[in-house]
Amino acid sequence: MTDTITARTVTIGSRDGTDIEAYLATADDAGRRGGVVVIHHMPGYDRSTKEITRRFAELGYDAICPNLYWRQAPGAEPSDAAAAVRAQGGVDDSQLLDDVAGAAAYLRGQEWSNGKVGVIGYCSGGRQSVLAACHLDLDAAVDCYGALVVGTPPPESNRPNLVTDLPSLGCPLLGLFGNEDRSPTPALVDELDQRLDDLGKPHEFHRYDGAGHGFFSPDRPSYSVSAANDGWERIETFYGTHLS
Template identity: 35%
Template sequence: MSSTQQPPNPASPPSSSSYAAAVRPPNTMAVIRTDTAGLVAEDVKITTATGVLPAYRAAPDRPGPHPVVLVVQEIFGLHEYIRDVARRLAKLGYLAIAPDLYFRQGDATVYTDIDALRAEIVNKVPDEQVMADLDACYAWSREAGGDPARLGITGFCWGGRITWLYAAHQPRLKAAVAWYGKLTGPKNALQPRHPLDVSGQLKTPVLGLYGGEDPGIPMPQVEELRSDLKKVNSASQVLVYPGAPHAFHADYRPSYRPEAAEDGWQRMKAWFAQNGLRP
């Protein structure tokens, strides 16, 4: 089993229509494509208290229990890139579950205008609802061959912020890895807190991975987070990749930086393993 992300597979490139409309890649032949050999990979339905949650799961095609990793989508919703991340984790031995956390508000993948996407879907998603949906995924994982004693989470962009919040919410979580989610911002009834507000309430260590040239997450905010974590003697760590922009892991976008993406992936694997999520 490879210890790295799967390389591009030009023999079976994903269709551009399988990506979110707002960011469809100019060249799908260049993106990372992880096959399903040795995996169970499929769309599933997860019952929650307030609806049936669509999700994508990928896991080794062998008996478990497997450590569980919740994969939290970008602002663009559950599309091909997030599904591929789930398959990459499954190749490593994890049961990866990527839920569609916007499903009550609409389909984010069909929007072509990101401002409309924010206004009409993203800004209407309550954090409390997201925490409950992730809890439902965790509960469902037991039926799907997951090990309830080995739970992790990782998220990208919008999901990076959610990862910090979930680390302050779920006491059974063993490890978390946040990829460049915003650290603070306006607050309201639906989004009352941000990562900088919960740094002293974390129930598990978080590894935060950020780009040094990300205009949406200024370095003073990152340094404030580091300082706050140090004050409470948190085992969490924050790493900055100099010169990397926002979404440096997103191989289907121009922001992709292979070296930073691969280094972050290796650090994520090590972080999960050292915090009790070794497959």
């Protein structure tokens, strides 16, 4: 842990050649260290996501959150940007992979990088974290209640599930889920757990009674103190194992 961090807005290059905005938080005087790519939730590149990014710096990592909505709404307020992107059908999976790849390369290019990078996402970002772990060179991935990893997408969704991607999962996966969540439901978490077992993919899942979707968000009624505190401890231990 460190209480000396530096945080700022930077410009990074996406893998597709586009320059996008990102929020970078670095741990000062922490020595050689790993990095964490934070994938923001559907409400966007907002204050709460930046707080999460800074928390990883406090834990001793370099952390970066790419603004996935930069192309569609550069400089817009998070809620306005999120609305604009939803109206256009959301972030395309190929763009997500390009942006996370660019963010991971940026972290590995930092002076103190040990070459290891993890990814974490919440809500829609949870699915995107799993997607990234199936297609990019990453060392650890965390899925916080991501929906549409398995199961049948609803008719209004333009995103497929990731069943055909899971055989390519290339790093250990930590999953954190609420047993009161409706998306993903406990049954879908069971299905994902079983599929990963069948594929021989290293993973660990933790589930919380009384917690629903968004239990990590302190600014929402769904916040669960006990689930969030335990979840942060699980994340710290998991990244300490795979990124140190």
